[in-house]
Amino acid sequence: xxxxxxxxxxxxxxxxxxxxxxxxxxxxxxxxxxxxxxxxxxxxxxxxxxxxxxxxxxxxxxxxxxxxxxxxxxxxxxxxxxxxxxxxxxxxxxxxxxxxxxxxxxxxxxxxxxxxxxxxxxxxxxxxxxxxxxxxxxxxxxxxxxxxxxxxxxxxxxxxxxxxxxxxxxxxxxxxxxxxxxxxxxxxxxxxxxxxxxxxxxxxxxxxxxxxxxxxxxxxxxxxxxxxxxxxxxxxxxxxxxxxxxxxxxxxxxxxxxxxxxxxxxxxxxxxx
Numbered sequence: 143x144x145x146x147x148x149x150x151x152x153x154x155x156x157x158x159x160x161x162x163x164x165x166x167x168x169x170x171x172x173x174x175x176x177x178x179x180x181x182x183x184x185x186x187x188x189x190x191x192x193x194x195x196x197x198x199x200x201x202x203x204x205x206x207x208x209x210x211x212x213x214x215x216x217x218x219x220x221x222x223x224x225x226x227x228x229x230x231x232x233x234x235x236x237x238x239x240x241x242x243x244x245x246x247x248x249x250x251x252x253x254x255x256x257x258x259x260x261x262x263x264x265x266x267x268x269x270x271x272x273x274x275x276x277x278x279x280x281x282x283x284x285x286x287x288x289x290x291x292x293x294x295x296x297x298x299x300x301x302x303x304x305x306x307x308x309x310x311x312x313x314x315x316x317x318x319x320x321x322x323x324x325x326x327x328x329x330x331x332x333x334x335x336x337x338x339x340x341x342x343x344x345x346x347x348x349x350x351x352x353x354x355x356x357x358x359x360x361x362x363x364x365x366x367x368x369x370x371x372x373x374x375x376x377x378x379x380x381x382x383x384x385x386x387x388x389x390x391x392x393x394x395x396x397x398x399x400x401x402x403x404x405x406x407x408x409x410x411x412x413x414x415x
Contacts, residue, residue: 236305
C-alpha cells in the first residue's frame with residue numbers, strides 16, 4: 143500500500159518551479175507550434191497529448207525559458223514533422239501510466255527504464271538514453287555513509303516514486319541478500335523531490351535515476367550517490383498498445399533524428415557530463 147511522504151513542508155516551495163514552467167508553457171503555446179500545455183483529457187484531432195516528467199533531465203524551467211533533454215527532443219520532432227503536442231507536466235509516473243492506458247494521454251515521456259514488465263503492458267519506444275538507479279543517502283559530519291554496498295541494505299527502508307519499475311529490482315535484491323528491504327512509495331512527488339527530501343533529512347534513503355542525481359549532487363555535498371541499485375538500462379518513452387500507428391511513427395522519427403547533428407548537440411548538452 144502506498145504511503146505518503148512525511149514532513150513535506152520543506153519541499154513545497156521547490157514545486158513553485160513547476161507552476162512557473164506551466165505558465166511559460168501556456169505562453170509558448172501562443173507563440174509556437176508544438177509547445178502548449180493543456181488540462182487533462184485527450185485533446186482529439188491531430189493533437190498528441192504528452193505527459194512529460196518535470197525533472198532536471200527530462201523537462202525543467204531555467205531563467206525565462208524551458209529546457210530538458212526530452213523536452214528538446216520533442217520540440218525537434220514537432221518542428222520536423224509538423225506536430226502539435228499538448229504537454230501535461232507531471233512529477234510522478236503512477237497516475238500518468240493509468241491515464242496513458244485509458245487514453246487521456248497519448249505519450250508518456252519520463253526517465254523510465256525499459257523493463258519486461260512495462261513491455262507487457264505498454265509499447266516502449268526507441269530508447270532515448272542509458273541510465274541506472276542509485277541509492278541517495280546522507281553523509282555523516284565526517285563524510286562517511288551507513289550503506290557502503292547493496293548488502294548493507296538488509297532490513298533498511300527505501301523511498302521510490304510510485305509506479306517506478308525499480309521496485310521489482312529492489313525486491314529481487316532483497317532475495318539476493320537474503321533479507322527484507324522495506325519499500326515506501328511516493329505518489330505525489332518525483333525523483334528530484336525525493337533526492338532533496340533525503341538531503342534535508344526528512345527521509346533517510348531514496349532510489350532515483352543516476353542522471354537526475356548527478357544534476358543535483360553539486361548543490362547538496364552532504365549527499366552520497368555512489369551505491370548502484372541497478373545495472374545500466376535503456377530509457378524509453380511509452381505509448382498505449384492501443385495506438386500502434388503513433389508508436390511506429392515516433393519510433394521512425396526518433397531513429398532518423400539520432401542520425402542528425404542536432405541530436406548530437408543535445409547529447410553533448412545534456413548527457414556528456
